[in-house]
Amino acid sequence: ACSSGDGNSGSSGNNGSGTAATVLNIGMPNGPQTENHNPFLGSSSGASLGYRWMIFEPLVMINGIKPTEPGKPWLATEWKWDANYTKLSLTVREGVKFSDGKPMTAEDVAYSFQIRKDNEGLNQDAIPYGTITASGNKVDLTFTRSQFTNQNKILTVFVIPKHQWSTIKDPSQDTLKSPIGTGPYTVKSFTPQTTTLTLRDSYWQDLPKVKELRYTSYNDNNAQTTALANGASEWSFVFVPNVKAVYQDKDPKNHKLWFPANLGIHGLWINTTRKPFDNPAVRRAMNLVINRDDIFMQGEAGYFYPKVESMTGIPTPAGESFIAPEYKDLKHKVDVDAAKKELTDAGFKLEGDVLKDPAGKPVTITLTDPAGWSDYITDLEIIKDNLSTIGIKATVDKANQDAWFKNIDEGNFDAAMHWTNGGATPYDIYQNIMDGKILKPVGKGGVSGNYGRFNSPEATKALDQYANAADDAARSTALNTLQKIMVEQMPIIPTSASNVGGLYSTKNWVGWPDEQNQYGPAQPTQQNALQIVLNLKPAGSQ
Amino acid sequence: MSAPTSTITAVTPEGPEVAAAPAKRRRLRFVANPKAATGLVVLAFFCLIAIIGPWIAPFDPSARSSDLIQAPSGKHWFGTTHLGQDIFSQVLVGTRGVMFVGLLAGLVATALSILIGVSAGFLGGAADDSLSALSNVFLVIPALPLIIIVASTIPSAGDLMVALVIGLTSWAWGARVLRAQTLSLRRRDYVEAARATGESTWRIITFEIMPNLTAIIASGFVGTVIFAVMSEITLAFIGISTISEWNWGTILFWAQSQQALAQGAWWWFVPAGLAIAILGTALSLINFGIDEFVSPRLRSSGHTRIKTKDGHSVRMRVGFTPVLSSKQAPVTPVVRREQEEVA
C-alpha cells in the first residue's frame, strides 16, 4: 500500500531485497496515541505499543511462557529470596549506563522500588513493600507478607534513573517526554501514528542488529490485519479471523505466528448460586459437552487463545509441571453420554430434547457477553449449540458492555465467558475463581474475582496455604487440593488459555521465538520483546 | 341586452361531472408519480419481508452448521458465516428489526417534532422561544455520538429501546422545519378566519393547521426513518447497540469483526449493505414523490423534447419558448372548429 519510500530518505524503511534490513516495523491496533513515555502507566503510548521495554529493562528477564523456569539475570546479576519469600536481596549489575551516560547504581534500583512503594497509583501489583535499602551493589527488600505468588512480578520490576525521577513532581501525572533508561534504544520521534526508536551507541550487552524500531498504531484490528497481510507491519499482536486465509496465505513462507499459552484462562463462568447450576453435576455435565475444538477453530480462528486441555484448567505447556499426578491425563473431551449419565445420576431427566431438573422444571440458561466482543459471542453461540445436546436451552444475550460488567460484578448473570487473572503459577487462576475472601453476596459489587460466587471454604483454605506455605511440598499439596475442587466442582468451565503470542514476518528478520525455540513469548508488548529484538538478525545474513 | 339591475346574477353552475373528480385525481397523483410508486413498491416489499421473513427463512439464522464461510450456493443463497450460519436467513430475519426500529423511531421523532415544532410555531412568544431553544440545543448536540452514548447507557436495550433512543434524539430538525412552516401558516387568512369564526386554539392547530402540514410531516417522517435505519445499522455495526435480535447491522458487524472482506467472503458483506442501500433509495424516492407532489414545479415534466418548425428537436426551457410548425394558420376556423367538436 504505502509508497515503499525507496527514495533518498534513509529513514523510510527496509528497501526491498538486496541490502540488509535495518528497520523493524511493529504494529498494534490501539488507535492514535499521545506522546507519553511514562513506563508506569498502562495508558502511555510506551505501554500500549510496547516500546517501554526497549528503554526500561527489568532486573531479571523471565520467560513469560515458562514462568517456572529460573529467570535470566538482566540488570540484577543475582537475587535471593529468604525462606518464606518475605525478603529479597539483589545484586546489581555493574557497568550499565543510562542513555544519558550516567551509570546505573543500586541507588537507582532501590529508588525504582521506593517510587512504587510511595505512590499507590504506581504500585499496580499491590506489592506490600516493607523496607528498601541499598548498599554497595546490593539492594535488600522486605515485604509484609509472603511474596511467593508475586515473586516474578517483583523480579521483573524495571529500573528507572533516580536522578531524573526524583525531580519529577508527580510521577503518576507525568508524560515523561524524554525517557532515560538502560535499554538499547532511545525515542527518536513521536507521532500519534508512529513512534520511532533508534539504537544507542553503546549498551551493556552486544548491540542488537535492528537499528530502528518503528511502532505504528492502527485504529483497529482490521487496519492492523491489513498491514500485517501486506507486510507493512512485521510484528504484531492482534486477533485475525481465519488467519490462514487472511494472513498466512499472503506470504506462506514468511508470515508466521506463534501463540503459546500462559497461566491465565478464559472460560464459561457460571453463577453458582442459581438453580440448578448450583449443582456441580450440572456444571460437570455442561463441561462434558462443550466442544473446545469448535471454540478454538471457529471462535479463536484456530490459533488465538489455545485450548485448555487439562480438566484442571491449567494451561499447557506453561503449567504442565503444576498438574497433579492423578490429573496428568485427564483431558477435556466431548462425551455426551457421560454428561447424560451425570445428569441422570443427579436426578435430572431428559425428556425428548428438554432437560428437566429434579423438580420437573426445564433447564434454561442465558449466556451473556458484550455485543462487541465477537470472539466471546462466537464461543457462546457454540456453547449454546453444545448445551442443546443435553437438553439445556441456552439463549445468547449480547449485552451492553457497561451493563454487562456491572451484572457480572454483582453476580446478576447465569453464565458468561470471562477471563481469569494470570501469573507465575496457577494460583492466580484459582484465586480469581474460587477465593472465598473476596466472595460477596449476589447484588453486591466491587468484587475483583469470584464472579460466580463460588463458596468453598476448602478452596479458600487451600489458597491461603499455597500463598503462605513454607516449602514446595506444602504448596503442591495445596495446589492439588485446588485442582481437585476444580475438576469435581467446575466453578467455571475453562475453554481457552490466555496467550502471549504474536504474528511476525521472517521476510526481513529472523530469530523469532517459535515452537522450537521457546525463549520468550512473541508478543511485542511483553517484557520479553526486548529479548526478541536482541535476538533478531537480518534475513539471509546467516 | 337589458339584464335586470340590482339583482344577483347567479353563477352558472358547473356541470356535475367536475364534482369530486379533481380531488381524487389529486390524491392518486402521488401514487402515479413514478418515483413515489417505485419507492412504495420496494418499501412494501421490505415490509412484507419484515412480516413474513422469519417464516420463510430456510434456516434458523443463528443455527450453526458445518458449512463454514461458504460462497453462495443453491443451499445457501447468500453463503454462510464463520459459524456456518445461513446469511440469506439472517438477512430475511433481520429485516424485521430494521423496519421496526426505522418506523418506530420515525414515528417517535415525528410525533415529537410535531408536538414541539407546531406548538412553538403556533403559540409564539415565550413558548416559542423556549421550545426553539430546546430544539436548537438538540440540533447542536451531534446526533450520532449522542445516540451512541445514550444507547450504551441503557442496559440490555432491545430494538424497542434503540428505536426510542433514536427517535428521542432526532426530532429537532423536523421540529425546526415544522415550526417555520407553522409560523407561515399561522398568519394565513384561513387560520385567522377560523379564529374569527370562534374555533378554539387546539382545534385550529389540529384541524386547520395540521392537515396543511401533512406533506411536510410525511417527508419528515420518511427522512427520519432513513436516518433511524442508518443509525441503527451504524450502532450495530460499531458494536455499540445491544440488540440480541438479528438485523442487517448485526450481520455487517459480524462480517466486519471476522474481516469478511479480507477473507474474500464478499457474500457476507454485500447483501446486507445492498439491502440497506435499496431500502434507503426507496425511502428517498418516496420523499422525492412527496416533494414533487407538494411543489409541482419540481415535477420533471413528461415531454421536454419537442420537434420545432424546422424539424429540429428542442428542449423546453425557460426563456426560449419553442415554436411549433404542426399547426398551420387556420384558413377556415369555423369549419375546423366544428370538425374538432364532432371528433
Add this chain to the structure above:
Amino acid sequence: MKFLLQRLVFYVFTAWAALTINFFIPRMIPGDPVTSLINKFQGQMSTDAINSLYVLFGLDKNASLWSQYVDYWGQVFRGDLGLSFTFFPTPVAEILRQSLPWTIALVGITTFASFMIGTSLGVLAGWRRGSVMDGLLPVTTFLSSIPYFWLGLLAITLLAGPDSFFPSSGGYEPGLVPSWNAEFIGSAVQHSLLPAITILISSVSGWILTMRNMMVTVASEDYITVAHAKGLPERRVMVSYAARNALLPNVSGFALSLGFIVGGTLLVEIVFSYPGIGYNLFQAVGAKDYPLMQGVFLVITLSVLVANLLADVAYLLLDPRTRKEG
C-alpha cells in the same frame, strides 16, 4: 449589527445548554474508566491494578455533582480540559490539538468540495431539466443511500492494497514526522484521497438534490424570465441570476454541515484509521473517558455554533434583504 447581537445572545444560551448537557451525559453512563480499562485488557491486567488505577485517575475522592459542575465551568473558561484517562495523564487539550487538524483538513476540505461539486451539478441539473444531468439523480440517490462505512470498507478492499496507489489506513506514511515538507504533505494528501472520495460520493447527492430543487424553484421566478427578456447571455442568467439566488437557502445548510464535520467523522476515521477527533470520541465513549468526551463535545458544540454564526454572517453578506440600514 442588531441582528448579530440578537444571534449572539442565542448562541450564548445554546452553548450553555449544550455544554451543560455535555457535562451530564457522560456522568449518566454506568461503569467507570477503571473497569473499562480492565475490560479492554481482557485478562492482561490483573485485578490488583483496580485500586491503583482509582488512585491514579483521582477517582477515589467523592465530589458532589454540583461542585464538579462548577469545576467544569471553571475549566472550560480556563481552557483547561483536564487529563484524559485513556491517555493518562495527557491533557485533553493536547489530544484535541493533535487530532483536530486532521479532521478539519480531511472533512473540511471534502465537505467544501462536496458542496461545490454538488452545487454546481445541481445548478446544471436544475437549469437543464430533463437533460442527462437530471437523469443522474436516481444514481446519486442510490449512492448516497449506501451506508458510509460499507462504502468505505468496500473501497478499501477493492482499491487499496499493497500494490495500489491508495494506502488503506492512516493519515500519513508510518515513519514520517508531521512537518511542512513536500514529502509529508504529499503523503498526507495521498492518504486522504480514498476517505475523501468516499465521503464525496456519499454526500454529494444531497447537495445536488437541494440545489437542483432550489434552481427549479428559482428558475420559475419572474426575475429569471425578466433576465431572459433582457437578452442577457444564458450563462449570466444561470449563474448570476438563478444560481446566485438559489444558493442562499443552501448557505445555512452548508454552514450547518461544516459544524457537523467534527461530529460526523466518526465512521470515516474508524474505517480508514484516520487520526481525527471522531475516533477520539469513539475511544472516549468506550473507555468512559469523561474528560476527553467533554473535550470533544466542547469542540463539536463550539464548531457547530461558530458554523452557525458564520452562516448568519454569510447570509447577511449574501442576501441584501437581511441587511438593515442604520
Add this chain to the structure above:
Amino acid sequence: MTVTETEVVLEAEGLTKHFPVRRGLRDLLTRDHKAVHAVDDVRLTLRRGRVTALVGESGSGKSTVARLLAQLYGRTSGEIRLHGEPITVHGGRKFRAYARRVQMIFQDPFASLNPTHTVRYHLTRSLRIHGRAGDLEENLRDLLNQVQLTPPERYLDKFPHELSGGQRQRVSIARALGADPEALLADEPVSMLDVSIRLGVLNLLRDLKERLNLAILYITHDIASARYFADETLVMYAGRMVEGGDSETVTQHPAHPYTRLLIESAPDPDRLGELSKPEDQAGGEPPSLIAPPSGCRFNPRCVHAMPKCSTDLPPRFELPTAGHWAACWLYEEGAAK
C-alpha cells in the same frame, strides 16, 4: 341623500392600535419604544341595515380597523361598544359570544378557506360553534341558498380549489352568516376578484343587508365601488379618519385634500386621453407610520398645507351637507368653502 338614523349595532370610539416594532438589544438599552401607528383615534358607527364603506390607500390601516372590531387584535386604547355596551374579549366563551354577533369576511377568497376542508366542513363548523347545528342539513342548504350557491348539494362537498373565486367568496360569506351575526365586517371582499365576478359579490352583500338587516362594514380602496354600494363612506389616511359622510357626497364633493387626490387619481373613462397629473396633487409617498408626521398626517403631501397643519392635529369639522365632516384645517371656520 341623508343618513337615516337606524339602530346602532357596533360602534368604536378612540380606537387605536400600535404594533410594537421588533426591538433589538440596542433599543433595550435606549428604552426607546418604537411602534407602527397603524390606527389612531378612530371613531365609527355601524348601523343596522346600512353599509358603511371604509376607503383609503393601501396600508392606511383599514384591515387593522376591521380586525380590531372583530376582536382579533387587542387594541392599544379606545372602546368598542356592541349595542352600547363596552366589550373587551380575549378568547374563550366570551369571544364566541361576540363572534356570533360580529363576523368578519376576509380579503382574499383564495386564502381564507382551508384548502384541506370541504365547503361542508367550513359551514358546519360555523354552525356548530354557534349552536345552530340543530337541523344541520337544513341550515347548510339555507346558507348556501342565501349566498345563491344553488343547488346547494352541488357545492357542499367541494374543496375550495374546485370553486371559482366568486364562489369561494360566497362560501366565505356563507360561513360568516352561519353565525347569524348582526354585523358583518367585509375586508376588501372583492379586491382579488375579476371585474365581472366582483359585481355579483357586491350585489349579494347589498341584498343580504336588505334581507337580513345586517350592519355591514365594507372595506375597499376602490372608491368608486364605495359610491355604488355604501350608504356612508369614511376615508382613512395613514391610520386616521380624514373624512366621512354620505357616500354620494363624499365621492362627488370631496372636502379633504386627500380624498380629492384619491378621487382625482381613480381611473375615469370619461376623461378620455387627457391623462395627466391631477392639478391638486403634490408628489410624494405615503408617510412612515413608525414616525408619522406631526399635525395632520397628510401635510407633507398637501398642496394646501398651512403652517398650522404641521403642528396641530385637525379635529372633525362639520360640513354643510348633513353628516359630512372632514378633519382638515381648511374647514376650521365651519363655513362652506
Add this chain to the structure above:
Amino acid sequence: MKAPVLEIKNFHVDYGLGDEAVQAVRDVTLTLHRGEVLGLAGESGSGKSTLAYGVTRLLPPPGVISGGSVVYHPASGDPYDVMALTDAELRAFRWAETSIVFQGAMNSLNPVHKVSTQMLDVIKAHEPQLSPQARIARAQEMLKLVGISADRMDAYPHQLSGGMRQRVMIGMALVLEPQVVIMDEPTTALDVVMQRQILAQLVELRERLGFSVLFITHDLSLLVEFSDRIAIMYGGRIVEEARSKDLYTDSLHPYSEGLLKSFPALRGERRELSGIPGSPPDLRGMPTGCSFHPRCPQAFDRCSTEIPVLGIPSARNDPHRSVACWLPGRTA
C-alpha cells in the same frame, strides 16, 4: 394610420403538447402601430399575459407557440419574423427592440442585486462597446427620467417602495430605447395615487422617446383613459378591437358591453351595473361556437355552432374597428 411596428398574425399558443394541450391563445391577429398605446383588456385568464409572453417567446414550459408569426419592423432595415429567430438573434432582439414590464416589480427585480447592477447588465449585454462610465451615465439619465435620483442607483430592490421599483422597471425597459414596450398589468399592485403618477410619467416619456406600448390590464376604465386603441380578449381570442373612445361609447361585442357595465363609475350619473352573468370558460372544455355564448344574453342558435370571425362590422363600416360576433350588423 401610422406604420405598423409589430404585426401579430394568426398567433396560437398552447400549454402542453398533444391531447392535453390547453389552447390559451387562439388565432390572434393584432397590429401595433408606431408610437401608439394599444390596450389589451379582458377578464382574468383570457390569455392576455400568454399573448404578451408568446410574442417575445418568454413563455415558461409547457408553453409552446403552435402557430402564427410575429413580424417586427425595425426602425431601419427589413421586417423579420420573431418566431424564426435563433436563440442568439432572439437575445439580441430582446430589450433592444422590444422590452417588457411585468406585473410585479418586486418579482421582476432580482432581490440580491443592486438596481444599478441589473440596469448596467442589460446595457452591457447589448452595447458592449460602451465604456463603463458611459453605461453608468446612461443608466442614471434613464432613472432620472422616471423620477429616481442618482443616489438611489445603488439601492437594493427591497430598499425601494413599490412605486419606485415599478418606475425602475419602466426606466430599465426604456434604457435601450426600444421600439416596443409591452406592459403586463404594470400598476395593478399599486394604489390609485401611485398608479396615476406612473402612468402620467409614461405618457410624458412616450412623447419624448416615441415608442409604442402594448398595455395589458383588466381594468377597462384605466385603459379607456390611457390608450389610443383597445383590443378585448375573451377565451383566448380577440373579440373586439376599436379606438378607445369608440369602444367606450359604442361597444359592439356583448362581452365588451358587459365589461363596461361591470365597473362602477366614480363620476357623473350613477349608471346601472349589470355585470356579466356566469363564469369564465374553462380552457380545456371551451364551449362550441362563440366561446361567450353561454353567458351572452343575446346569443342565438348560430352562436353555439360557429366561431365568429373577427372583421369590420358591417353596421359601422369603420376600418378602425373590428368585432367577432354573429349579431346582425356586427358580422363582417
